[in-house]
Amino acid sequence: VLQAERRELNLKQWLTGPSQQAQAREALLIRELDSLSPNALAALTAQLTKANVTSWLPSTAVIVRLAQVSQDEEVYNLLWRMKADYNSQSELERLAAVGDVFSIQQLMNATVNPSLKPEAISLLTKSNPLSPQVKQFLVRKMALSEEATMVAREL
Secondary structure: OHHHHOOOOOHHHHOOOOHHHHHHHHHHHHHHHHHOOHHHHHHHHHHHHOOOOOOOOOOHHHHHHHHHHHOOHHHHHHHHHOOOOHHHHHHHHHHHHHOOHHHHHHHHHHOOOOOOHHHHHHHHHOOOOOOHHHHHHHHHHHHOHHHHHHHHHHO
16 A cells, blocks of 8 residues: 555556465455555556556456546546456446446446447446437447347347
């Protein structure tokens, strides 16, 4: 936590190494993200979102928690481009339950991931009431022949 606050924590270095050590450090990071200052969070998110080429990423559990705490759209964009798993699926459900403008936008953004697209669209169709943005988004999706059936089925 102190290294993060001083902007000295290199995520790639800290979260790589022997499997048990990396898992323990990931769990610690996930647990402590809530206690970090906005500046420390910004420094950590920048390590993942500002790199020219991302050759390394932490687990989806770390990315999900960092996205939740930072509310950083770029971190969410990284998440949606990662291989889908239980953590990213759970985050879709959490975002749908929150239902604010930012969360709904993230559900729309998640449709870039082919594995998350069906659930994201399903959750969007269940948002009540359907906002104008969601309606426009679903109409645009229905204009794409490969997605029209999926959207129509959910509606």
